[in-house]
Each structure stands twice: as C-alpha cells, then as structure tokens.
Amino acid sequence: MRIGKVVSSRSHVDVLCQIDKPHESERPPGPADITFGxxxxxxxxxxxxxxxxxxxxxxxxxxxxxxxxxxQVGVFTPDYFDxxxxxxxxxxxxxxxAAGGRQGVPHEVVxxxxxxxxxxxAEIVRFHQDPATAVQVRYVPxxxxxxxxxxxxxxxxxxxxxxGLFPQDRPRIEVLRKALLWQTTMNAIR
Amino acid sequence: MDVLIGTxxxxxxxSHEYCFITTDNHLSKIGEFVYYPVVLDGERCPILGKITxxxxxxxxxxxxxxxxxxxxKEVAALLGGELGEAELFEVTVAIAGRFDPKLKGFxxxxxxPDPGAKVYVASNAFLTQVLSxxxxxxxxxxxxxxLLTRAPGEVPIVLDVKNLVSTHLAILASTGxxxxxxxxxxxxxxxxxxxxxxxxxxDPHGEYGxxxxxxxxxxxxxxxxxPRVKVIPHDRVKIRISxxxxxxxxxxxxxxxxxxxxxxxxxFDRLKRRDSHLWGIRDLLAALDSLRAEGAEDDPASNASTxxxxxxxLEDRFAxxxxxDDKDHIPLPELFTPGQVxxxxxxxxxxxEQQIIVATVARRVNRARMDTKTxxxxxxxxxxxxxxxxxxxEAHRFAPAGASVVSTPILKTILAEGRKFGVGVGLITQRxxxxxxxxxxxxxTQFIMRIVNPIDQQTIAQSxxxxxxxxxxxxxxxxxxxxxxxxxxxxxxxLCQVRARLTEHGGETIDAPAEWLDYFGLSQTTxxxxxxxxxxxxAKQERYKGYSI
Numbered sequence: 001m002r003i004g005k006v007v008s009s010r011s012h013v014d015v016l017c018q019i020d021k022p023h024e025s026e027r028p029p030g031p032a033d034i035t036f037g038x039x040x041x042x043x044x045x046x047x048x049x050x051x052x053x054x055x056x057x058x059x060x061x062x063x064x065x066x067x068x069x070x071x072q073v074g075v076f077t078p079d080y081f082d083x084x085x086x087x088x089x090x091x092x093x094x095x096x097x098a099a100g101g102r103q104g105v106p107h108e109v110v111x112x113x114x115x116x117x118x119x120x121x122a123e124i125v126r127f128h129q130d131p132a133t134a135v136q137v138r139y140v141p142x143x144x145x146x147x148x149x150x151x152x153x154x155x156x157x158x159x160x161x162x163x164g165l166f167p168q169d170r171p172r173i174e175v176l177r178k179a180l181l182w183q184t185t186m187n188a189i190r
Numbered sequence: 191m192d193v194l195i196g197t198x199x200x201x202x203x204x205s206h207e208y209c210f211i212t213t214d215n216h217l218s219k220i221g222e223f224v225y226y227p228v229v230l231d232g233e234r235c236p237i238l239g240k241i242t243x244x245x246x247x248x249x250x251x252x253x254x255x256x257x258x259x260x261x262x263k264e265v266a267a268l269l270g271g272e273l274g275e276a277e278l279f280e281v282t283v284a285i286a287g288r289f290d291p292k293l294k295g296f297x298x299x300x301x302x303p304d305p306g307a308k309v310y311v312a313s314n315a316f317l318t319q320v321l322s323x324x325x326x327x328x329x330x331x332x333x334x335x336x337l338l339t340r341a342p343g344e345v346p347i348v349l350d351v352k353n354l355v356s357t358h359l360a361i362l363a364s365t366g367x368x369x370x371x372x373x374x375x376x377x378x379x380x381x382x383x384x385x386x387x388x389x390x391x392x393d394p395h396g397e398y399g400x401x402x403x404x405x406x407x408x409x410x411x412x413x414x415x416x417p418r419v420k421v422i423p424h425d426r427v428k429i430r431i432s433x434x435x436x437x438x439x440x441x442x443x444x445x446x447x448x449x450x451x452x453x454x455x456x457x458f459d460r461l462k463r464r465d466s467h468l469w470g471i472r473d474l475l476a477a478l479d480s481l482r483a484e485g486a487e488d489d490p491a492s493n494a495s496t497x498x499x500x501x502x503x504l505e506d507r508f509a510x511x512x513x514x515d516d517k518d519h520i521p522l523p524e525l526f527t528p529g530q531v532x533x534x535x536x537x538x539x540x541x542x543e544q545q546i547i548v549a550t551v552a553r554r555v556n557r558a559r560m561d562t563k564t565x566x567x568x569x570x571x572x573x574x575x576x577x578x579x580x581x582x583x584e585a586h587r588f589a590p591a592g593a594s595v596v597s598t599p600i601l602k603t604i605l606a607e608g609r610k611f612g613v614g615v616g617l618i619t620q621r622x623x624x625x626x627x628x629x630x631x632x633x634x635t636q637f638i639m640r641i642v643n644p645i646d647q648q649t650i651a652q653s654x655x656x657x658x659x660x661x662x663x664x665x666x667x668x669x670x671x672x673x674x675x676x677x678x679x680x681x682x683x684x685l686c687q688v689r690a691r692l693t694e695h696g697g698e699t700i701d702a703p704a705e706w707l708d709y710f711g712l713s714q715t716t717x718x719x720x721x722x723x724x725x726x727x728x729a730k731q732e733r734y735k736g737y738s739i
Contacts, residue, residue, distance in 0.1 A: 140269055142269075173268065175257050178253065
C-alpha cells in the first residue's frame with residue numbers, strides 16, 4: 001500500500017517521505033498506516049524504516065484574523081491545504097531483490113518522488129531471511145548510529161515484530177533485545 | 191603437519207618474547223610449542239617458543255551471554271553470520287630458539303619475528319625430535335611420560351639418564367600430587383634393561399615396597415637380565431658405630447653441655463689415633479674413662495660427673511637402639527649393585543637416627559667412590575666400580591633449611607662434587623621451603639608438580655633457575671601426575687603428563703571411610719569380641735578311681 005513519495009534526503013541512507021494527502025491518492029493512508037517503526041519499500045527495491053515524523057503547518061503561529069472560516073477555506077483558498085504536510089524520515093536499511101534480502105547501505109540513490117509503500121509480512125520475512133542463520137538484523141549498528149535518541153525504542157519495536165515473524169528465533173532475538181535495552185537505558189541513566 | 195595458528199603482532203614485554211594474534215582457542219594452550227620460520231644460511235629454520243600467556247583482546251558483549259540456553263555466537267549471528275568468530279586472542283610466546291642437533295640444545299638466534307609473520311603449532315614429530323635429548327628405549331633414556339599439551343603418548347618426554355643421575359635431581363610437589371608416583375616411574379626407567387642402574391631409595395614411609403613387582407615384570411627382563419629389588423626393613427638397618435662421626439654422636443645424645451661436647455671430641459681424637467678403624471661403644475667409653483684426669487690432675491673428681499653423665503647418655507642411647515652395632519653394618523655392595531634397587535625402609539625410626547643413617551650411608555658411598563676412582567680401593571667393601579644413585583624421600587628432613595643436621599654437610603658435598611665420582615642424589619620433598627636452598631639449587635634437573643603454598647612457590651622460583659617463571663605460574667593449576675620438567679635432563683622446560691607406572695604404586699592415600707567400615711565388618715567385630723571376652727576359669731580337677739583328671 002502506497003503511503004507517499006520521497007521529497008528530500010538528509011544523507012544517502014536517510015530520506016524524507018511526504019505522506020499522501022486525501023486528494024492525492026485513491027486510498028490515502030490513515031494514521032494507523034504511518035506508524036513509527038514500520039518497514040517501507042522505497043522505489044523498486046530499497047527497504048527502509050520509518051523512524052521519525054514532522055508535521056508541516058505554515059499556519060502555526062499565525063494568530064491574526066482570517067477572512068474565511070475554517071469550513072470556507074477549502075472553497076476560497078484550496079491551495080492552502082497543500083501547504084500542510086506530514087513528513088516521515090525513513091532510514092534505508094538495504095534492498096529486497098528476487099534472490100532475497102540484502103541488508104546494508106543500499107547501492108542505488110533513491111530518486112525524488114520515488115514511491116514509498118508499506119511492506120507486508122512476507123516481504124519483511126524475505127528481507128530478514130538469511131539462508132545460513134534463519135534471521136538477520138545486520139542493520140542494527142546503522143540504526144543505532146543514525147536514529148539518534150529514538151534508536152532504542154525503534155529497535156525494540158523492530159525486534160518485537162521479528163520475534164513474532166520468526167518464532168523459532170525468538171530466544172536469541174530476545175537476548176539481543178534485552179542487551180540493547182539494557183545498554184541504551186542504563187547508559188542513558190549513567 | 192604443522193598447523194598455521196596465527197600472525198605475529200610484534201615483540202613482547204621482554205626481549206625473548208613475542209606476541210601473536212589468533213582466533214584459535216584450543217590450540218593456543220599455555221605451554222604449547224609454536225614456531226615462526228626464519229631463513230638462516232639459506233635454510234628454513236623453525237624458531238621454537240612456548241606459549242606463556244593468553245589475553246582475550248576481542249570478544250562478544252557480556253550481555254550476549256545472559257541466557258545460558260542461547261549461545262552468544264547465535265545472538266551475534268543475528269547481526270551478521272561472520273560475527274560468530276568474534277574472539278581474538280593475543281598470545282605471548284617465550285622464545286626457546288632454534289634446535290641445534292649437534293649441541294642437542296636450543297640456540298636463540300636473536301632474530302625477532304617480523305610483524306605479520308606466520309606462527310605455526312609445532313608438529314608432534316618435530317617436538318618428539320627436539321624436546322627430548324634421547325629416543326625412547328635407547329640406552330641412557332628414561333621415558334617419563336608425554337607432553338601435556340598433546341594427546342597422551344603423542345610426544346613422549348624422554349630424559350637423559352646420564353645427566354639426570356650424575357647432576358642430581360629434585361622432585362618438588364605438595365602431598366598427594368604424585369611425587370612418589372613420579373619417583374616410582376623414574377626408578378622403573380632406571381631399572382629397565384637399557385639402564386640397569388644401581389639405586390638406593392631412602393624410604394621413610396615404607397611406600398616403595400611395591401617395587402618388588404619389578405623383578406617379575408616382563409617389561410624389565412631382557413636376556414639374562416632381571417632387575418633385583420632388595421627391601422631392607424627398618425629392623426634390619428644396621429649402622430656400625432665406628433662409621434659414626436663426632437658430629438653424629440653429638441647429635442644422637444640429648445642435652446649435652448659444652449664440657450660434655452669437649453670430652454666427646456677428645457675421646458674421638460684418642461680413638462682415631464688407634465691403628466684400628468673398627469671400634470665399638472665400649473672403646474668409646476674406655477676413651478672417655480681415660481679422660482677422667484684430663485686437665486684436672488689436682489682434683490680428678492671434678493670431671494667425674496661429666497664423664498658419668500656422658501657414659502649414661504651413651505649407654506642409654508646405644509643400648510636401647512637396634513640400629514647401632516659394634517661390628518655389623520650393611521655392606522655397600524649390598525646397598526648398591528647395578529641392576530638392583532635397594533629400598534631402605536626407615537619407618538618407625540627416630541628422625542635423628544634417620545639423619546644419621548643417611549649421613550653414614552652417603553659418607554661411606556662417597557668415600558668408596560672416591561677411593562675407587564682414585565685407585566685407593568681395588569677390592570673389598572670400599573670398591574664400588576660403578577656410579578650409584580640415591581633417592582631421598584622427605585629430603586627436607588636430611589637437609590633442612592635454616593638448620594644444620596648431621597646429614598646436611600655430606601649431602602652438600604655430594605651435590606657439589608658427586609658428579610665427578612659418580613654419586614648421584616635425587617631429593618624428593620613436599621616442602622621445598624623447608625629444604626636447604628643451597629642443596630636445592632645444586633639439583634640440575636627439577637621435577638616440579640602441583641604446589642600451592644606461596645612460600646614453597648617462592649623457594650622454587652628463587653632456587654630453580656631452569657624453570658621459567660611462566661611455567662612456575664602454572665604450579666597451582668597442575669593436577670595429579672602433571673609435572674614441569676626442567677634442567678639438564680631435557681632440552682627445554684616442558685609440561686609433562688607422567689606415564690602410568692608398570693608396577694603398583696605403594697603411596698596411595700589411605701581410604702579412611704573404607705577402613706572405618708571394615709572395623710564393623712564381621713571378622714573384625716568377632717575378633718574384638720573374642721579379645722574382650724572373659725577368660726573361662728579352668729575346670730576343677732576331678733578324681734576317677736583314685737586318678738586325678
């Protein structure tokens with residue numbers, strides 16, 4: 001399911017996605033679709049993870065009188081709606097090709113306006129499936145270094161999800177989850 | 191086949207050390223032999239060294255080890271399969287050098303390894319060739335066991351008997367760590383057909399009696415040769431009084447005053463001036479009596495109490511001892527004969543008497559060997575035309591630290607000069623700290639087993655030059671039967687697992703619970719009941735037809 005398009009980037013692995021507005025898509029995404037920690041497909045084959053969001057609203061702070069009431073704005077100044085936007089930051093974690101998932105820095109540069117869509121469980125499983133070790137999360141160091149203050153909760157959410165998708169690997173995922181939780185929480189307190 | 195184990199990182203802390211990095215946890219054992227190759231005179235030479243220290247320089251996070259059910263490597267594999275081999279070890283190696291077959295020793299060429307050079311684990315065949323100075327079952331060899339870091343039997347440790355017995359040895363180990371067992375193995379090797387040594391064991395605990403089995407064991411028979419084992423129990427040990435020295439007598443007599451000491455000295459001088467070397471206690475008493483007027487011509491009675499005191503002490507001491515005799519003693523050829531191990535059992539003998547027995551035997555054999563070598567003795571009891579070897583159990587009794595007992599001087603003499611005359615000594619002790627440091631430092635081959643006491647460890651570190659400090663760090667970690675061998679009987683100090691004895695070991699720890707249970711066994715209970723039973727009164731005489739029955 002499409003949720004938006006790439007509108008900007010902060011680095012090769014960190015792109016901004018603007019969420020589709022109601023009039024831009026037949027099935028515009030709802031609040032439940034654009035949640036923190038969702039896996040998304042960017043463009044044809046690049047896999048990303050939503051780790052941050054921003055709300056763009058030029059009207060914020062403008063407390064002067066308006067000629068139109070909020071209900072009339074859509075009628076008299078429809079462009080005004082376009083100036084409001086929801087942006088999400090997507091951390092690019094690798095690629096998903098026919099042969100399987102490849103975790104690491106993506107080779108391709110994501111084009112502007114590349115489509116961003118939600119990944120289903122099957123795609124998430126394929127991306128994390130490693131023929132040798134069943135499940136892989138090689139992007140953990142990259143998430144820790146790029147996602148800043150929200151890295152720990154982001155990874156907790158990802159690992160919880162993977163524990164559900166890979167029940168046979170739940171015990172070792174749990175050890176890693178606890179190790180990260182301990183490290184991020186205790187280091188923050190110290 | 192030499193196994194590539196790691197890569198040289200650089201020099202170690204001291205000039206004869208280097209460090210290498212490896213991921214192999216199993217081959218990089220402490221005490222393991224590794225080498226780096228260098229080219230010398232156009233030839234590839236392995237520079238052998240021994241692993242002395244290991245450090246984990248990279249490892250998985252501790253948190254990955256939180257769940258014992260889950261391997262930390264499995265957790266690491268989540269982050270990438272190749273992270274499973276996470277551990278990196280920095281291993282320190284003490285360089286022994288290049289083996290020189292002509293010199294039969296290691297020479298350090300002082301060529302440090304280049305950083306990045308490859309390090310190999312030495313093969314069994316190579317180590318067999320270079321660690322032991324002798325081949326197994328060769329004349330003059332003693333197969334002690336095998337290299338501890340390799341599988342049993344893969345690298346035999348074979349000692350050089352010539353150096354072993356002529357430059358003396360010491361077996362140092364705490365109780366229960368197998369020192370008597372190791373000594374037993376050495377004696378077995380000395381009695382093998384390719385050695386046929388003349389060995390005397392001074393056995394204060396009576397635990398070498400089981401060596402009897404040597405005589406009938408097929409491993410020791412060859413052609414007409416069969417070793418003999420002569421066990422001399424404590425009640426058969428005899429010391430001829432004339433072989434005692436003034437110091438021996440003084441040590442035997444209790445509570446001696448200065449005056450008494452002086453009189454004994456004078457009496458000895460008089461005895462020595464006689465033609466005969468054979469004298470008895472009566473001769474000594476007579477010599478004492480002749481001193482009654484010595485220096486007290488005006489008042490002969492003034493010496494009387496001292497002389498009487500001495501007489502009483504001498505008569506008391508020698509009358510109640512079964513050991514000292516005017517004429518009898520055990521002839522040296524009976525104690526020392528090639529192909530014979532003599533076990534002198536000194537259990538149930540007072541410690542001072544044990545010291546005197548050892549001192550007397552050592553003095554006699556040392557004198558006999560000197561006389562034989564210098565041509566003074568051509569036959570008779572003093573003619574011992576072969577080298578001899580004495581093994582002293584509980585050696586700290588015979589040369590204690592911080593005290594001089596009667597046996598200390600002769601042991602020091604033999605340890606210093608015995609090599610020239612073919613008198614070898616082996617010292618066995620469980621308290622190296624209580625053994626005279628000079629005596630210990632004269633033993634050129636050391637067998638060091640598990641020792642926990644820090645004072646004993648310190649003594650070994652100070653007195654035993656051959657064993658590296660690194661190996662001495664291993665002392666508390668050694669287990670039963672594991673021994674560090676260093677000195678002239680091996681090419682380089684080695685950690686060795688002592689081989690199984692062919693004869694039964696006699697020094698086993700007593701199984702107290704089993705013996706306590708035996709106490710309540712049927713036979714012992716019945717015997718006690720019988721012993722404790724009241725004696726039945728004899729039946730009264732009856733008369734039958736006038737006859738008493």
